[in-house]
Amino acid sequence: MEERDASSSPLRSTNSPTVVLVIGMAGSGKTTFLHALSQHLSGEGRQRVYTINLDPAAVDVPYTANIDIRDTVKYKEVMKHYHLGPNGAILTSLNLFSTKFDQVLSLLETRAPNLDYVVIDTPGQIEAFNWSASGSIITETLALAFPTIVAYVVDTPRSNRPVTFMSNMLYACSVLYKIRLPFVLCFNKIDVESHSFALDWMNNPEKYRDDLHHDITYLASLSRSMSLVLEEFYRNLRAVGVSAATGAGMQAFFEALAEAKNEYNTDFVEWIRRRREGIDMEERIRVHREMGAFETHLRECI
Numbered sequence: 001m002e003e004r005d006a007s008s009s010p011l012r013s014t015n016s017p018t019v020v021l022v023i024g025m026a027g028s029g030k031t032t033f034l035h036a037l038s039q040h041l042s043g044e045g046r047q048r049v050y051t052i053n054l055d056p057a058a059v060d061v062p063y064t065a066n067i068d069i070r071d072t073v074k075y076k077e078v079m080k081h082y083h084l085g086p087n088g089a090i091l092t093s094l095n096l097f098s099t100k101f102d103q104v105l106s107l108l109e110t111r112a113p114n115l116d117y118v119v120i121d122t123p124g125q126i127e128a129f130n131w132s133a134s135g136s137i138i139t140e141t142l143a144l145a146f147p148t149i150v151a152y153v154v155d156t157p158r159s160n161r162p163v164t165f166m167s168n169m170l171y172a173c174s175v176l177y178k179i180r181l182p183f184v185l186c187f188n189k190i191d192v193e194s195h196s197f198a199l200d201w202m203n204n205p206e207k208y209r210d211d212l213h214h215d216i217t218y219l220a221s222l223s224r225s226m227s228l229v230l231e232e233f234y235r236n237l238r239a240v241g242v243s244a245a246t247g248a249g250m251q252a253f254f255e256a257l258a259e260a261k262n263e264y265n266t267d268f269v270e271w272i273r274r275r276r277e278g279i280d281m282e283e284r285i286r287v288h289r290e291m292g293a294f295e296t297h298l299r300e301c302i
């Protein structure tokens with residue numbers, strides 16, 4: 001595992017860094033948001049930030065990643081070796097990397113006394129975080145060690161139709177219920193379109209259903225039914241509008257992040273500990289066996 005130098009700027013003392021796991025659909029702006037976030041934090045915020053890239057297929061990463069999955073797993077080799085397409089190779093690369101995640105944790109624990117934030121970029125393959133073993137391993141490992149918050153990034157202009165909005169919210173909901181960590185919904189690209197329509201729909205589900213009125217497709221009918229289910233999900237959600245491009249909304253994001261961190265400390269820590277104790281041993285053995293099989297091939301891929 002290679003590590004690039006973390007910033008050693010002599011700033012305020014801290015007890016434990018906050019981990020921000022940036023998740024969202026492909027093209028929603030995760031990488032740009034993470035870059036804006038780390039610039040804002042280390043610039044005017046004068047915080048010490050550690051960046052991790054978990055997207056094995058990223059071409060240009062605009063920030064300097066302290067840990068980069070691409071240094072460990074060669075995604076194109078994984079594609080060739082396992083005869084996979086791009087999506088399968090990204091998920092498999094993440095699975096391979098998660099077998100090494102204890103090393104990432106050791107590095108973070110060594111650095112922790114000198115860090116305020118750890119920000120983590122992830123691939124747009126959301127299935128990594130709503131059903132794959134690697135997503136669970138990564139999020140559980142982090143959440144057991146540090147206050148960990150999910151920033152779920154939404155492409156606002158591409159969610160401005162009731163059906164596309166619903167499809168994005170269903171993804172968000174499935175990630176939230178799988179990961180079960182404090183969550184901040186970040187409506188990104190508000191420099192292109194304000195997220196006010198989204199807040200309206202979340203605060204007033206009747207309005208959402210009215211706006212679906214003219215759409216008679218099967219998807220609209222499904223969205224109408226799902227909106228009844230999601231009312232509860234919206235009620236417990238923090239949502240902010242941001243622009244990773246212009247930096248608008250960052251202050252609101254940090255306020256939501258502080259609230260989410262509070263929630264982690266008050267409501268989640270005990271629960272996470274209990275959940276860990278309650279995890280079925282057989283499941284742990286199964287995951288361990290699967291990861292062992294990946295590790296056998298790992299040497300040939302890296």
Ligand SMILES: Nc1nc2c(ncn2[C@@H]2O[C@H](COP(=O)(O)OP(=O)(O)OP(=O)(O)O)[C@@H](O)[C@H]2O)c(=O)[nH]1
Pocket residue numbers: 024025026027028029030031032033055122123124125188189190191192242243244245246
């Ligand atoms: N106008 C505008 N464009 C943005 C913003 N954030 C990101 N973009 C653009 O959206 C596109 C996708 O941004 P990325 O940051 O690569 O998105 P991503 O979610 O990391 O993409 P994947 O890694 O493919 O999942 C790029 O063209 C960005 O320049 C924003 O706030 N406003």
